[in-house]
Amino acid sequence: MSGLTTTEAPFIEACQQSGELFIRQPYDLYTLENHWTWRRLFTRMKPRWSRYANPRFLEGIDSLRLDPDRVPRLDDINRLLHPLTGFRARAVSGYVPAFRFFDCLRNREFPTTITIRRGDRLDYLPEPDIFHDIAGHVPMHTDPRFADALVRLGDCAHTAAARPRALPSVVKAMARFFWFTVEFGLMQCADGLKVYGSGLLSSYGEIEHAIESPEVQRSPLQLEWVIHQAFEIDRYQPLLFVVESFEHLFDLVDQLEGWMRDGRLDNVAPGEPEVKQQDLDSFLATS
């Protein structure tokens, strides 16, 4: 019984084959093992969130009333989330090309994976799953300032699409910014350094490593550095960037958009991430 297990779900394969990107969440397909996997992931993260997550994330977990025992229903989450910031989680069948992804953010929609990783591989993630997307990302979307920063990132994608000549470099810069903030960002809070990046918030091992390990270099976020900094996705991050607040994060996105308009992202340093043709095409398709 594969149910809605990552890379093993016939329902998802059928959606992909018929070209459906935005899909429903066929809740009855989750198996007992899928729910059991959610419970184990959620239960072991809880004490680490209390210790390492920023306060707005913890409030988000509470206000969305995430059930520790069962895979969440997106409709239930959206009923609580939408009145707070206008955001909704929207089920997708797989990879969302970059422009479409950012455009969803601009419309306060978060493309959300509905499959869950295998129960015997809790720490191995071949691709995002519902635990990463719902337990890692969505609680942050309850914060109005963070939500506004995501919308502003969506605006950036439209600015990028209007200047197609430098797209490979500009998209690389956007991907790096997203990685070092939304996915792996740290924040200086009243009681110390806390995590707000979803890649960390959904990783049992790395959330602790990010805060405690002497091997991690933690620097105040400087836009100049972030846009030129390569990263690798298949290891604990050796370098993390710290913001002061979500207002600060919003201002940085604003600055990113200004630099984009001024051509300052047109020649960023080469290196990871590789920008896929599919992502470039998604920007070109808008013009």
Ligand SMILES: [Fe+2]
């Ligand atoms: Fe993510």
